[in-house]
Amino acid sequence: MTTSFPIQKLPYLVLMKTVGLMANTERLALLLTSKKTESLVLSLKFPNDKVHTIYFAEGSCGFMLVSDHGENATPIKFDCSVRNGAGRNEEMNVIQKWCDVEGDFIKRTQTIYTKIQKLFPVCGLSLRLNNVSTESVERILAAPEFKHWWDVYTSGNIQPDAIKLIMDHASPKRRIVCDSEVKLPIDFCHPKAFDFNVAKYSVATWASLDQLLAVRYVDVIGLGQTRLRCDDVNVLLHTFLETGYQMCNKLEISVTGGIDVDALTENLHTFKVVNGECNTIFLCTPTKTNSKIAKIVTYRNLIIISIGANEEDFLEARRLLTLIRTRNRIQEEMNAEDMRQMEIEQVEREINEAEQVLMAAMAE
Template sequence: MLSTLALKYCHQILYDPKFSIRKEFKFKKLPIIVRMLIIQLMDPAERLQYKKGTLIGNTAMAINKISNIFNMNGLGIQFVAATPSLEFVNKLFSNDTFKTSWNKITLDGCVFNAEIVNFFLNMADGRKEVQIFNSDMPLDFKHENAFKFQTNDYDDARWVTLSDMLNIKGVENVTLDKTKLTSDEVRHFIDSWINCPDDMFLWMKIRAMEIVQLEGLFNELVVLEHDMNPFNIVYSTLAKSTSRAYKLLLIQHSLGAVGLSAWKPYDNAARSGNIQEKYKNVYEIMELLEKEKTLEKEFEETTDATKQREYRDQIQKLERKIHELGVVYRDGRATI
């Protein structure tokens, strides 16, 4: 336990300009609890070394002071209820601290203002996030950067078209919580996603305007169904393009919504934390199912008895391996 005297000594080193070794003292190397106690010893004005100035300037100064004490990964800026003026956001992002440190913009419950939304979307960055919640957006809204952030969350996405979605590429998260998309459009989008040569996103939620029907989507695909519950079914399949990094695709289907996610072959445990043992081998199972389908097709196409026998032996061997991994067949579909 550090004494108050010791903390005051640290404080003197840090904040007394007459102290000769102040510049050599490494405040960030102190334990966090010590740093916090040192800050508590200061009076409020001293904590920020306050100088009369603008709200934005003083806030930036406070952020810079805090970032010298704690590691900051970025600055989330949230506007709640009150819509900011264009003049204010221009001044805010003219400040170097806000311009360089922000990593998330959230508008929550703000009355839609095209100038403000366009201002933020014009700053699109694939490493940052944009969120617009509880705000009615115009049905004719368009912006070329609407889906060019790392995370793109729109509570009211009735303005989003199938064409907009098909242009999504290389982002992490997309949320379309309320749309005018039909079941056919959602099904068309999922089919395009499966067949796309590029990784479009890692996770996406789409809430349609009607019950989403997936019938026919899986006719030509190898699919593994996850036995969860009848109101929330998860299907696994593989991307058609072998060049995609995230080849394993999961489709979570509930009545009016779908959740889509793309995974690297063996990173499901890393991204989800501890998961049930039987779900850890999904990619291996999918590869075995794909191979089984290929062999069955070759078996049907050949009339050579020797080759048929070879194919039959290979198929039986695959079936045993698939069964060992916990797969059963229900209504002709592989299920785990």
């Protein structure tokens, strides 16, 4: 004869530890056993160690994903658009009583997410916004339930004003991705467009050199279609390498007008490795103002720049560039010495000529 285990009667701390060790699906299954168990489980304090993703489309929340932190984590899917039992996707988890609430899709999502966040406390929230109106974007970003977001991915017909609202919330701990469907006008501008830790814009014809020169302490900038050319990127490279602070760890940019290696590397010491259409170039400044070097990979119109600010970054390339810099310095000094010798010889000739003129004048 088997007897059930009275898990509800466990002491609070023991119950919290027991449920906390359960897999995500087991924790969810336990919650659904009864209304009393649901209240009990939602009252427990679990560590904030889950990654959440919420998919929004205008008029519909879509669904949420909950997973453990890590690349190989298997997510739990929650269908949040279901009401009155209609339209359920069999791959999704549906908690009907959570879905059947009053309000529009944003209000309904807030209600559902409040429960999910208690059951699976979040360490990172990602928002997926597809064809969402500017008004809805403003409400989503202002909702206290979603204030801890760290990542926004936008797609579809999202207006520039909606993108500006997202940029208003930029911080070094957040990232933004705009896919190729999000087309901002050429005159688009926002002072915090590149204040995210990661900022990727598939269509970036609006991005200017001045905006990029103002970048500070970001990890990755990705720019798809742009109006920038290789000589603009050269200006960026000089600034990246010569500043005393790290502007950007990695820049991916598609330039217009094709790749011009000479314009790209002008007035920089370089070492290039050619492999078909793909070139790898290591660069440093002619003068050793700091320890930065750059690694550039070019392919068709794409330039990928990685900035190494530490002595151990690109160690072998750093050693080679240091030797190239030393050789060039010695050569410049030798050239300067040759020029000085030529100047001395010219002065000596002029002295001799002046002596002869003077002696001739005195002999008369």
